[in-house]
Amino acid sequence: MSISVLLVEDDIDLASTIVDYLEIEDITCDHAANGVLGLTLIEQNNYDVILLDINLPRLDGLSVCQQARNASNETPVLMLTAKDTLADKIAGFNAGTDDYLVKPFEMDELVIRIIALSKRRSKQITTLAIENLTLDLQTKSARSDVKELKLTPITFKLLKMFMQDTNEPISRESLMRGIWGDFQPDSNSLKVHIHHLRKQFERCDVHAAITNKPGLGFILHGTKQL
Incomplete structure (x- = not known):
């Protein structure tokens, strides 16, 4: 199954590492370095999963997620962030995120979560x-x-x-x-x-x-x- 992912991450080194690793796993990945560009790509394209950092320039990740949900976009969102308190997680879920992965994380775990979320979107999970x-x-x-x-x-x-x-x-x-x-x-x-x-x-x-x-x-x- 082909999986299409959008990564919204302002850390260019981390973003490059993720894009390269996902390519090895046959997962195509577009990249946006700020929230405004990320939201634009979400509106213009159909992705299976969105990987979204919280601390983003121009528009933070929670706002990106919330605006996408308000526009009836149901693409699964996986938050990537260094914030790991319960309050931070609750804020993410309230904004409409589906899953949460705290930095630093293992790339294998990222891939597993992407696959699980993409199945939810594609209705393979019945x-x-x-x-x-x-x-x-x-x-x-x-x-x-x-x-x-x-x-x-x-x-x-x-x-x-x-x-x-x-x-x-x-x-x-x-x-x-x-x-x-x-x-x-x-x-x-x-x-x-x-x-x-x-x-x-x-x-x-x-x-x-x-x-x-x-x-x-x-x-x-x-x-x-x-």
Whole structure:
């Protein structure tokens, strides 16, 4: 499978190393040295994965990611950054990033993450799972090892977002934007749909839970081991 990548990185030496290594792995890679050029290339081309540094000249990486998401660009984004605090990671996920890799990193790990993200975009991944819960992305159905969950179109979208980022906090704003886009209902709507999803977990004896972490957002995590 041919993979096309955009690297937005202002460290020219690091960028050259990454581009050369990816070429060896048969991954084509365009490069932008600042956020404005990076955003322009994102708008003009179709990439499988975007590699995005946070500290960029002209337009920082978080803003690049957020503007791309606001323009309905769903290309998976892997943040490359020296910042490794929880607050930094939360800021990245809230901006719409899909994965996070802290510098310095091994090139082999970078390649593995690129391949995984490209499969998500190309829909080669047809099922997501956590504990005894499986979500079928093709039939838009979910079941535990006991029975099938009753999902509405909204709760399917909600569960999909949670299962793509298990054990990671997703902010209320990110969930609402991912489900309703720019035409968002009142804030109680999200609460109602999460309540419905939790009830389905109980009905089907799902070994997972959706927990609200104040200041961070909602997290889907396994409970069987607890």
